[in-house]
Amino acid sequence: MFDQPEVMRTAQAMASHAALRQNAVARNMANADTPGYASRDVAPFDETYRAAFGGDLRATRAGHIGASGTFTAEVRERDAPGTRSPNGNSVSIESEMVKSVEVKRQHDLALAIYKSSLNILRSSLGRG
Template sequence: MFEKLEVFQMSQAMARHAALREGVVATNVANADTPGYRAKDVVSFADSYRTEHAQPMRATRPGHLGANGSYTVSVIEDPAPDSSSPDGNGVSIEDEMVKAVDVKRQHDRALAIYKSSLNVLRASLGRG
């Protein structure tokens, strides 16, 4: 019953997005010495979530259109790599470190939203 609340779906989607982006960052770092490898990234969570959930209708029951709660994000080539090595590799370890810190913040934010919402829900039920 409570797993269908939008705030919980959003925090779950944010955590999944952070996990996907962390995997992409790890792949970039692993291929930092691969000739011709281009750095990849993920579309920002705000843009992808807004696009995915910009439906005028709201699903209130499992049988309604769009009630599956799916959230998909695709991995894209980094649109503006800052530098390229002589062998054509577009991975900058420094940029990837900054992205990794950003991903950790996003994941921590998703957990904070989830925990805070759970505490509000528990308090409203008299169990907080």
């Protein structure tokens, strides 16, 4: 049976990662004035994806050992010693705005990869 191609699974994971990171950035900006709030972020996509799907052995079918096909990333408190404001808050609006642009670029890239993959698949089926 036809399974989801690797490139589409990667694009889907990249878009999910971008959404999770955008949520963390938005939460940081919303709590920029909250005393004691620690800035949060998500690990870079390549590290998270390699941890979920990388490794020496590769599962190419659902029956293979370790072929879970799941991608998970989590929001963690960011380590930034010495950058806290007097009220204990570690959010920098400027850095959050830069991260927001990075996240938009990552999401746009994921959508472009997905769209290109669909166009190639449609062309190969003669429906392009």
